[in-house]
Amino acid sequence: MKFTSIVAAGLLAAAASAQADTTLLNIVNPSTDPSGTYSLSFKATGTSVTLSDAGYNVPSWGVFSANRVVQDGTSSNLLGQTWSFAAAASGSDTYTTYDGTGVDSLHFGGVSVGYYDVYSQTFATTPGDTYTYSFDFTRYGYDDAYVVSVSNAVSAVPESSSAMLMLAGLGLVGAALRRRKAQ
DSSP: OOHHHHHHHHHHHHHHHSSSSSEEEEEEEEEOOEEEEEEEEEESSSEEEEEEEEEEEEEEEEEEEEEEEEEEEEEOOOOOOOEEEEEOTTTTOOEEEOOOOSSSSSEESSTTTTTTTEEEHHHHHOOOOOOEEEEEEEEOOEEEHHHHHHEEEEEESHHHHHHHHHHHHHHHHHHHHHHHHHH
16 A cells, blocks of 8 residues: 555545534543533634533433633634524423523433433534533433534544544554665
8 A cells, every 4th residue: 555545545544534523521320429620622624613511411401501612822602592402202301491592501310221312503613723622511311421522623632533533544554664665
């Protein structure tokens, strides 16, 4: 395989991963209480990003409040007050409330374990710039799960699987260069 083919394959894989949703946080039935303030950074790959918060909690709630997305170096919240909503397939026991911050808080309940309600917002971004999504999380139940993801963005801190793929790619490039030099 030629060096250019290896580089092209790596670039295609990177482009494909940028198009898919990137998971910033995934909590499933934690053994300790995950309540607290979260700050999740991501780098925009498009002119807009869709942030999605998904969750369920049976028989109680998990609450995301003080929701905020800022472009690094700025203080303006890019989120609007209201969220788009997609109910879980098995029914929904979730709602939003005004929490005084200008962006509604999200209360994730649930009818059945494993069925997620999803709230989302799309906002304008500058490709290549870094943004931070922060929120306060309070957990009230025990059968619960939460996922925060973004589309048209990649994690600002590479995921372990991405880092392993990068290292494997560098190993292939090194092997190809050594083989080429030996010939």
